[in-house]
Amino acid sequence: xxxxxxxxxxxxxxxxxxxxxxxxxxxxxxxxxxxxxxxxxxxxxxxxxxxxxxxxxxxxxxxxxxxxxxxxxxxxxxxxxxxxxxxxxxxxxxxxxxxxxxxxxxxxxxxxxxxxxxxxxxxxxxxxxxxxxxxxxxxxxxxxxxxxxxxxxxxxxxxxxxxxxxxxxxxxxxxxxxxxxxxxxxxxxxxxxxxxxxxxxxxxxxxxxxxxxxxxxxxxxxxxxxxxxxxxxxxxxxxxxxxxxxxxxxxxxxxxxxxxxxxxxxxxxxxxxxxxxxxxxxxxxxxxxxxxxxxxxxxxxxxxxxxxxxxxxxxxxxxxxxxxxxxx
Amino acid sequence: xxxxxxxxxxxxxxxxxxxxxxxxxxxxxxxxxxxxxxxxxxxxxxxxxxxxxxxxxxxxxxxxxxxxxxxxxxxxxxxxxxxxxxxxxxxxxxxxxxxxxxxxxxxxxxxxxxxxxxxxxxxxxxxxxxxxxxxxxxxxxxxxxxxxxxxxxxxxxxxxxxxxxxxxxxxxxxxxxxxxxxxxxxxxxxxxxxxxxxxxxxxxxxxxxxxxxxxxxxxxxxxxxxxxxxxxxxxxxxxxxxxxxxxxxxxxxxxxxxxxxxxxxxxxxxxxxxxxxxxxxxxxx
Numbered sequence: 001x002x003x004x005x006x007x008x009x010x011x012x013x014x015x016x017x018x019x020x021x022x023x024x025x026x027x028x029x030x031x032x033x034x035x036x037x038x039x040x041x042x043x044x045x046x047x048x049x050x051x052x053x054x055x056x057x058x059x060x061x062x063x064x065x066x067x068x069x070x071x072x073x074x075x076x077x078x079x080x081x082x083x084x085x086x087x088x089x090x091x092x093x094x095x096x097x098x099x100x101x102x103x104x105x106x107x108x109x110x111x112x113x114x115x116x117x118x119x120x121x122x123x124x125x126x127x128x129x130x131x132x133x134x135x136x137x138x139x140x141x142x143x144x145x146x147x148x149x150x151x152x153x154x155x156x157x158x159x160x161x162x163x164x165x166x167x168x169x170x171x172x173x174x175x176x177x178x179x180x181x182x183x184x185x186x187x188x189x190x191x192x193x194x195x196x197x198x199x200x201x202x203x204x205x206x207x208x209x210x211x212x213x214x215x216x217x218x219x220x221x222x223x224x225x226x227x228x229x230x231x232x233x234x235x236x237x238x239x240x241x242x243x244x245x246x247x248x249x250x251x252x253x254x255x256x257x258x259x260x261x262x263x264x265x266x267x268x269x270x271x272x273x274x275x276x277x278x279x280x281x282x283x284x285x286x287x288x289x290x291x292x293x294x295x296x297x298x299x300x301x302x303x304x305x306x307x308x309x310x311x312x313x314x315x316x317x318x319x320x321x322x323x324x325x326x327x328x
Numbered sequence: 329x330x331x332x333x334x335x336x337x338x339x340x341x342x343x344x345x346x347x348x349x350x351x352x353x354x355x356x357x358x359x360x361x362x363x364x365x366x367x368x369x370x371x372x373x374x375x376x377x378x379x380x381x382x383x384x385x386x387x388x389x390x391x392x393x394x395x396x397x398x399x400x401x402x403x404x405x406x407x408x409x410x411x412x413x414x415x416x417x418x419x420x421x422x423x424x425x426x427x428x429x430x431x432x433x434x435x436x437x438x439x440x441x442x443x444x445x446x447x448x449x450x451x452x453x454x455x456x457x458x459x460x461x462x463x464x465x466x467x468x469x470x471x472x473x474x475x476x477x478x479x480x481x482x483x484x485x486x487x488x489x490x491x492x493x494x495x496x497x498x499x500x501x502x503x504x505x506x507x508x509x510x511x512x513x514x515x516x517x518x519x520x521x522x523x524x525x526x527x528x529x530x531x532x533x534x535x536x537x538x539x540x541x542x543x544x545x546x547x548x549x550x551x552x553x554x555x556x557x558x559x560x561x562x563x564x565x566x567x568x569x570x571x572x573x574x575x576x577x578x579x580x581x582x583x584x585x586x587x588x589x590x591x592x593x594x595x596x597x598x599x600x601x602x603x604x605x606x607x608x609x610x611x612x613x
Contacts, residue, residue, distance in 0.1 A: 004448060012461075012468060127594035129547045129548065129590070130548075131548070132586040135570075135571060138574060143575065263458065264457070267457040270548075270552065271551060301460055
């Protein structure tokens, strides 16, 4: 699967356009410079050798050299990746918690006004462009009320958190929230969280509609099963019945959906990062597009693809762990 | 024409919530299309003309939605700014239909190794973050309405393929298809005359939902600078442009075009929602 994906990216970026170098220069004004770039990037070889080089380099973790200054694309992507990961994790947390909560509420009030309101909310989240929601939040909560910062990962006045540094040993994840905790700096932790709120809220809200619908329909069925009625009959509190009895059973599909939605989340992340000047992989792609740096774009797209595959594999494994029936 | 529409509407309305969703969605979409079509006659100002008012005036009686940084009338631009988005979404849905439907039909009916290969390729595209792929393609093939539609279409063809394939696979096993086989009907006849009509409802549903996706993807591509280089007004472009003006507090520059995109996408989403409930209850799951 990953292999087909890599080939697909190769075809789109190297083969389809004919000559990425020509595209990079826009006009064939300087043949010598173009020839030099082809040689330095190995683009003068026959296509099938290029393909072989590309796959072999990928196995070594080498995503090629930037067409702008021949710097290592791998390094650039490596430094941008944690920002996207952090945004993705927090957005997913928001999407799932808002989605599941509203889904449960809707299923409890099935076909009542509350249920309809939640359904309409879910439909609207499908139709709203993520960057528009982002800008609305920036205008209202950020620039209007001055509650939250509207861009970047941390204030330019603050040093990025260092992570764990003991003696000569240094460990940092690149996730500012975790690094600041490792550093033991609460101020930076709060700061990092404050910068995270708007971007992850934007992306989380746009994605929560799917989880609302899924939870609603699943809970609707689960709440009418015998064991739930039995739990009620034993006099358990309604909140306990719904959240710790019924929801536990209705949660497995939500997990599957988390894996499926991850691809959509990364797509949305590109737009969110652009809206909030969030220095992650999405911003990197947009940036590279402006420089017509096709090798870097190819590298970033490949990383996005591998990221999604890894997440879906993890979800599958987790699923097997949580649901013993799968293992049989 | 009215005499056919009105009974149609009343029978739809009698179908309960699903019917109302379709009516509401179709009304929104029609409204936007009509508005865009007649905008040259109803727009108070020329939407492309700069300095029709002072730059960045807030909404007032003369400029209903205010003016942007170039002093263009936002109201006129909102009225006429749907053209590109409509063109791109219609074109990309047509491309998806033209490629996804025959591929799905052929692959599932042929079966065997052909089917396996098609499935693998389609699943790989499907698993990929759609917008990332659309961006990569759009960045490579360049800007323009057709290129943009193509990059969007590639991303969504697998959705058509998958739905159609799974439908054909279940219909293929039905006794009436078997009967057709037994009397010696040609594969082409079976596919096009016996199977295809049965999957039309699914195709309609997925195309409607796809319209909304295509619109949002088009807006996204425009937002990151891969849109159509515009001389004519476009909501996506105005939204992107308005982002720079946020700090100056000019909320009206982005709010109105943004709402229009939502209305259009919402219209299709509602229609898709209603249609899928009405035509194809199983798809809901």
